[in-house]
Amino acid sequence: MDAKEKFAGYLKDKDLRQSQPRDIVVDVFLRTERHVTTQELFQLVQKKNPRIGYATVSRTLKLLTEAGLCRTVDFADGAQRFEHEYGHEHHDHLICTRCGAFVEIYSRKLEIIQDELVRQHGYEQISHKLQIFGICPKCLKKHKS
Amino acid sequence: MDAKEKFAGYLKDKDLRQSQPRDIVVDVFLRTERHVTTQELFQLVQKKNPRIGYATVSRTLKLLTEAGLCRTVDFADGAQRFEHEYGHEHHDHLICTRCGAFVEIYSRKLEIIQDELVRQHGYEQISHKLQIFGICPKCLKKHKS
């Protein structure tokens, strides 16, 4: 099942309708590099169809999140960002506070420890977000010279 | 060195001035349970001195963050929150998405793995934030019944 089918399934499940604007927003989102803000996605969508409004983009991103197709990321720069989730490996982010560069990180050990912590507290895990802030190698070099 | 002294040192270091409003904001913040929003702290400060404006509270929280006395926390409820940092053990949060309850969590193993990941990518770590979202035991019980 691909991402579009999954979204269609979610809409059906919730008695929501499929529509041209939604299709376009989903399409553009899926074709886009990750970590877009609503504003950025809106501009991309406008290129395809200038009639589509900001509200629809925002609403569709919310639906996509609920459907498990994307998730929000916080880069501590004041903007809400969205990235693909479905069909992608889970990962967290290591972000440079100086230039904004980031790398995606993953560690199985890290995940296992988290699961343990959650269980210890009697919670049922839904998701997690880990952001590590630091200074990237490039910026470290610049600073030293 | 207590928190107030550290803040005074920071101000001196940056050639900033100590003032009555700043003192009051810092005082109220330090006496407050953790995880306040700017709005909440503003209301608390108003009780002590109604002349102090929102902007000063906001500005002082920023200074406190820069001084390493507090850090921001993201509970995914749209509001920026601040919590004490100085003199407190580092910890992360396990948050119930249904009722907002949370517990503070800490694992030394987790920290070590993160350090490794950062080093592997040539970054220099500044800080990190881990939020785990889930459903708390109480809400799990409610749901089942």
Place this chain on the structure above:
DNA sequence: ACAGATCATGATAATCATTATCATTACTAT
């Protein structure tokens, strides 16, 4: 295919948090 019901849309306004502006006030060093 049609009609009616209902949902989605998009333009705009409302909301909310944060940040900028700037005249006035307060602090500091001399």
Place this chain on the structure above:
DNA sequence: ATAGTAATGATAATGATTATCATGATCTGT
């Protein structure tokens, strides 16, 4: 004390998100 400069607080500006609502699109049962 005084001059210089920073801090304050009222207000406006900004930016992101959410609500409103008349209009248009979609779906369902027949």
